[in-house]
Amino acid sequence: MAVAEEGHVGRAARKLHLTQPPLSRHILALEDELGTRLFERTPRGMMLLPAGEVFLSHARRILAEVDVAIARTKGAGEGEA
Amino acid sequence: MAVAEEGHVGRAARKLHLTQPPLSRHILALEDELGTRLFERTPRGMMLLPAGEVFLSHARRILAEVDVAIARTKGAGEGEA
């Protein structure tokens, strides 16, 4: 998500308090796991491919739902306590 | 999810091709992260608490959505290739 938003691995890495290489490896590992390129590499940075857009929109929604799950679980726990 | 389904850390661990201690630690870490107990420990095993049920239902749906995300992304990638 950070790479998609920034358009650069380097800038995204700074945002995530990481350096370029590990983040680059994460992207490559994810593409490998999915069996699909998510980004087009350009000399100016990274550009989302259609498959990347599809994955990005799912990822955003799923992460939002994780937040909801955490909040609801905490709420249920406090209700009990 | 496995522990909830089996009702025992040990049985769940076997199902996951793991041993008891790391799985027990995962559960404890998750409870710590959420700040809430998910299971009641009984001498016969683990029983879901209400907060655990809430978390379980969210977890199931979220993992199913991850599968959908993967499938759709792969599909988009192949459509492009």
Added chain:
DNA sequence: GATGATTACGGCAGTCGTAATTATA
């Protein structure tokens, strides 16, 4: 004393960061 979860502890895998390399304009 048996069953089942948890804690201690040593070893290994995976991920990080720095440095070097590759690629394109």
Added chain:
DNA sequence: TATAATTACGACTGCCGTAATCATC
């Protein structure tokens, strides 16, 4: 030659498994 990504490589953190311990019936 400048920018940006990737690969090489050494170091460290974190997770696993075995063994020991705690707790309840």
